[in-house]
Amino acid sequence: MSLLKTATNVADFAAAARRRLPRVVWDYLDGGAEDETTLRDNRAGFERLKIMPRVLTGNAKRDQSVELFGTRFASPFMIGPTGLNGLFWPDADLALARAAASADVGFALSTASNNSLEEVAATGPGTRWFQLYPWGDAAFSARLLERAKRSGYSAVIVTVDTLTAGKRERDLRNGFSHELRITPRVVLDGLAHPAWLRSVWLGRGMPRFENLAEFLPPGASASQLADFTRSQRNPSFAWEDIERLKRTWEGPILVKGILASADAVRALEAGADGVVVSNHGGRQLDGAPATIDALPDIVAAIGGRGRVLVDGGFRRGSDIVKAVALGADAVLLGRSTLYGLAAAGQAGATRVLAILRDEVDRTLALAGARSLVDLQQMQIVSSPPSQLRHGALDRVV
Ligand SMILES: Cc1cc2nc3c(=O)[nH]c(=O)nc-3n(C[C@H](O)[C@H](O)[C@H](O)COP(=O)(O)O)c2cc1C
Structure with a gap:
């Protein structure tokens, strides 16, 4: 039977993705920074939190839809921005955009995508946001925002936790950085994974950062585009630059990579419409807190003046329910949908x-909630039970 029929959860897709991908590609997808403590803690954070169910609440029908910036989505999650998706599947950004649209959830395209933002926009209906890496040359950022606006992207996520590269030791050991260099080890790794080799490597060759192609001479190679990306890192990007980007873009802007509540407030002062509580999936600062632990203080500090999204380790509907109960408006999926994509392309991401x-629906039912609004009154209990945590509105004691 096919994986699409047999897989019952995200972990099944992760296992299938791991089998299909060469080691170097799997490590890029799955790995974190240094000792991977933050990577692990993102998951452990969910395990420490429990949902206190309420019974006999008459919730035979549940509604998990959510409104964000004027658009109603079918679920409180969307596909978050990830770069170099073309390493996992051919035309991967198109596949993810289509999977999101068919599920009636949003899709955020990375600056470092392998299909251009215009190609992704041409996939048809769907709500798409553009994720911007703050470039050294402000003119490049302005130009990307102009293209995103012209192509109908409705919000921008500015990622601010990667101004310096994280130390991803699996990648260092594999000699991997932004691109796959052909070494004897990579060739052997590829030959041992023929399904991937046929579809990705022999099909397309090294995926290129298509959004950036216009900044280099025509026909620039994947490797030249990767060098360009490295050269454009901008460690001096600051809050004033967010203010400038907001003026350029005009529409909704979210700052992604926020963990301290003071920074969440600063983001709003700089004109942001919300934040994404994120540690980049444990790929940047190892030792940063789990995002689910950082979330409640940020929700309190924002106090309803902006939207709060969160990502990091979300693999179960119950994880998503916990985040919403703690006050998140929505969740961005990183690796979960990448596992589906890497295992079975668009169909795999759609299935995830x-x-x-x-799982969100079932969790709502079992917890005794009819909607996401009910969740705000849900008791979220941290284990050991001595430390009690409550839903965002702190109404239940
Ligand atoms: C393979 C991979 C590539 C990523 N590329 C980007 C990127 O280009 N831009 C960005 O803002 N975040 C990027 N991220 C971070 C994700 O947006 C998100 O913060 C993180 O994956 C969430 O954690 P999770 O994967 O455990 O769900 C990437 C993450 C992964 C796993």
Whole structure:
């Protein structure tokens, strides 16, 4: 039977992705920084939190839809921005955009995508946001925002936790950085994974950062584009630059990579419409807190003046329910949908979204909630039970 029929959860897709991908590609997808403590803690954070169920609440029908910046989505999650998706599947950004649209959830395209933002926009209906890496040359950022606006992207996520590269030791050991260099080890690794080799490598060759192609001479290679990306890192990017980007873009802007509540407030002062509580999936500062632990203080500090999204380790519907109960408006999926994509392309990502939707619905039912609004009154209990945590509105004691 096919994986699409047999897989019952995100972990099944992760296992299948791991089998299909060469080691170097799997490590890029799955790995974190240094000792990977933050990577692990993102998951452990969920395990420490429990949902206190309420019974007999008459919740035979549940509604998990959510409104963000004027658009209603079918579920409180969307596909977050990830770069170099073309390493996992050919035309991967198109596949993810289509999977999101078919599930009626949003899709955020990375600056470092392998299909251009215009190609992704041409996939048809769907709500798409553009993720911007703050470039050294402000003119490049302005130009990307102009293209995103012209192509109908409705919000921008500015990622601020990667101004310096994280130390990802699996990648260092594999000699991997922004691109796959052909070494004897990579060739052997590829030959041992023929399904991937046929579809990705022999099909397309090294995926290029297509959004950036216009900044280099025509026909620039994947490797030249990767060098360009490295050269454009901008460690001096600051809050004033967010203010400038907001003026340029005009539409909704979210600052992604916020963990301290003071920074969440600063983001709003700089004109942001919300934040993404994120530690980049444990790929940047190892030792940063789990995002689910950082979330409640940020929700309190924002106090309803902006939207709060969160990502990091979300693999179950119950994880998503916990985040919403703690006050998040929505969750960005990183590796979960990448596992689906890397295992089975668009169909795999679509199936992951369906599994998560079903798990959110089932969790709402079992917890005794009819909607996301009910969740705000849900008791979220941290284990050991001596430390009690409550839903965002702190109404239940
Ligand atoms: C393979 C990979 C590539 C990523 N590329 C980007 C990127 O280009 N831009 C960005 O803002 N975040 C990027 N991220 C971070 C994700 O947006 C998100 O913060 C993180 O994956 C969430 O954690 P999770 O994967 O455990 O769900 C990437 C993450 C992964 C796993």
